[in-house]
Each structure stands twice: as structure tokens, then as C-alpha cells.
Amino acid sequence: MVARALLLLIFLSLPAFPAFASMCVKCHKPHYEKTGSCTVCHRGNSETSRKNIAHSGLITKKYADFIINRQAVSGGGKTIENAHCRRCHVTGGKGNDIAPDLDTESRRKTAETLKDKLMKPTDYMPDFRMNDKTAEDSVRYILNAGGSAKKVSGTAPYVVFITQGKKSAFDGKCGGCHRLLTRKKGGTGHGNTAPNLSGLFSEYYPADTVKMEGGRWNREILIKWIKNPRKIKPDSLMPPILLTPEEEKRITAEFES
Template sequence: MAVRLAFLIAVLAFSGAYSAMAASSSCLKCHQPHYMEIAACIDCHGGDDRTLRKNIAHLDLIPGHLVRYRIKDNEAVVSGGKWLELAACRRCHNIRGKGNHLAADLDRLSGRHPARLLASIITPVEYMPDFRFDRATASLLVNAVLASAVVQQRKIPEAPVNVRFKQGVKTANVFEQHCGACHKILTGSGGFGRGNIGPNLSGLLSIYYPKTGNSAAPWSAERLEGWLRNPRKIRPLAKMPPVQIDKYHFEQLLLLMTPVLSPQSQEFSR
């Protein structure tokens, strides 16, 4: 009984100290408190709560719409998760342990500043598809990504993944010769292609690429071969012309396009 009483006293003392510390935050001199049961002001929004100088207090400030994932069962995470699926982000990224390892592992971004993550979605790097998301939609994606990263950071870390967006010396390969004028692709060997007329083909032969093939089926080597032979036979209004490619070079193309998978996602369409 004495031990239990001592424990309760300690808990109450800690709670009181935490509340007093939160109440003493300089943030509350200008802003109304909210969700104080979750964390202190700077734990969610960053900044510096020890000063009254606005330019210092707001340094690297994180706006509320980018930290809604900290609130349990928030709709922003649910909606953002749907956009992750619609955009097929796993065609290049590992998310919640599933996806291709062609670009950054999004399960490792728990320490990334949300504003920088937002900027990387709105202004994508080379070989990342430009989805042209508005800021509101991109904010939902940020919340979904960071919610996943917070969960995954508790697991045993994997070895870092090297992502090569560019080659030191750009060498001509089968993709550059036959596809690169209209398409781009990110592969385990780097990024290839220079065109934006056609869709980004990163992860095309994986289960994570959008099901844009015939009959809304995943792309496979067989379907790709038929498409290259005569796109208009499969889709009468297709603007893409037939691609003349022999068997040897087609096999080389398949090798280049075979995705690098996360350990939990050892599947691709071949």
C-alpha cells in the first residue's frame, strides 16, 4: 500500500511539473494551448519556447497541418494513406516495410523536418514523377509518410540504401535508345531517360506500379512485349508508336527494369 501511494504521489508530481513547464512556454503568451495532453509546443511545432523574440521562437517552425499525424486517428493520415496508394509511391519507396528500394526509404524519415518533406513532394527531384499535387494534398501525404515512419523507427534498422539518380558518365543503354526520348525510369543502376511525354516507368514490372496495363492488370514481361510490338492493338487511341526491338535487347530491357525490392516484398511480374 505504501509503495502504491508513493507511486501515485510521484506520478502527480511529474504531471504537475510537466503542466507547469508547458504553461511557462513563451508560445502561450501569443497562442492558445491545444492538445497539451499529447506533447509540449516545441515537441510538435519545433521552434524555441525559451524566448520572446518572434524570429527566434519561430525558427524552423512546423505548421499544424504538417503534424496532424501526432493526433490519434486523425483524418489527415487516413486521407494521405489513400493518396500514397493512388500515386503508387511504393513503386520507388519502401513504406511500412513494403515497396521497391529505388529511392529513399520513407520508413526512415521520422527525423526529417516536415516542411522539407513537403517541399520534396511539391518540387520533386529528377526521375521522381511530378504529380503536381497542390499544397493541401501534399500535406496529407506528409502526414501519412511521417505516421508510418514513427511506427517503423522502433524496429531493427536495415543497412542504408544507395540511390544513384545520375551516372558519372552517361552510357547509352537499351532504355536510352528505345524509350528515353519519351520516358524516364529510376533503376537499381541509376536514372535513365530524358522525356516527360510518356509516364514515368520506375518500378513498372513490380506489383506496386499502377495497373495501367490491358484489362487493368499489372504489367508483366509478356504484356510489355505485346505493348511494344503494337500499342494500338491493345489501346486503339494510344499515341505511342510501335517499338522495334529484338529478343536480345528486350531481355536487356527487362533486366534493367527489374525492381530492387524491400526484403518483405520479394515479388515482381515476370
């Protein structure tokens, strides 16, 4: 009985941890206690004292304000909209699934990795030439949107498009100037002198690229454009491209794949 009483006395004399107590507070001074647990802002694993596991996937101090810095998140959201990122990616539960789902990536990747992807885009991602602040606020938006998304889907593997010496219809007729990312065949085209056409038929592609019937690209308008761009936009720099009926079917099918 005496031993039990002594243990109880020792326990009661220990400093009380806050409600969000975790192994984190053994090394780090608590802050923003009212916001929630350490993992709400910083992620990581709060149930272990092993540093390499505790800090796995950690969101560093620089980006951990994505929950409370509403101005930065709002600015990042405007950049995401203006860059039309959703024509390839899902973020905040909205967008096309041509490229990796950013709601999923926001949970898998560190903020620094996400920023690096924005600053050094892959082959079929447009180069937005963001400065550091714009890229960092965009990352804050992605982290915030991913955390609030109702459903996070699995990301399909990226498809490698192997031509084996035979060009796709798009690559042969359009690929010298344009690039296109598709769900089923991955990336095609190698040009950088004309717009990236990924997600062209979707609601997320810029609607003001040309004055069109209905304001959106579709199969019929695309063929009209390819055959005679200057009939739709008189100052277009693109020359007319001759297509056979078979080529028309193959090219539009790639935009829909």
C-alpha cells in the same frame, strides 16, 4: 539539518511540472498533455535548453497535429495510394526501395522539406501537381506512417547513372518518351510525354494502365507491348518498336535491376 529542511521546503514550494516535463516547458506553454511528451508531436530534443539543439528537426505547429488529425492523415493516405508513391518509396513499412525510404526520411527531414519535395519533384519523380492542402496532408500521412512503422531500414545511396557517351538500352529505345528509376543504375530516360515506368513490374504500379493478362506488367507482357502496343490497347498512341533479342534482354533487365 536546518539547511536540508530549508532546501526541501523550497523544493516543495516550486510549481509542479506535468508528467511529461522537459526543458521545453521552460519556454512553451504545455498543451495536449494527455497525448504524450512534447517530442511525440514536435520531435526535437527535450533535454537541452540550447535552442539550436532543442529545435533540431522540429516539426512545427502546422504539421504537429499528424497524431490527432485523423481526417488529414486519412486524406493524405488516399493521395499516397492514388499517386502510387510506393512503386518507388517505402512508407508505413510497405513499398519498393528504388527511391529513399519515407519511413526513414520522416525522421530525418522536416515536414517543410518533405512538402517541398512533393511540390518540386526531382528528375525521376513524377510531377503530381499537388495543391498545398493535398501536399500537406500527404506529409502528415508520411510523418504518421513513419512513426508507426515497425522497422525503419537504412536508405541506400542514390545511384548516379553515368553513360560515358553510351546510352542504355532503355534510354535508346524508350527514353525519348519515358523515364525509369532503377536500384542499381539510378535514373535513365529523359522523356516527359509518356508515363514514368519506375516500379513497372511491382505490385505497386497502377494495374489499370492497360488490360493485361493477370492485370500486372511482367517481362513477357512488356515485350509484347513494345513490339505492338495497339494489339493490346487499340487506341494507344505509342508506335511499335523493333527490338533484337539482345535488346529485349537488356531492356527487361533494366526494369528488374
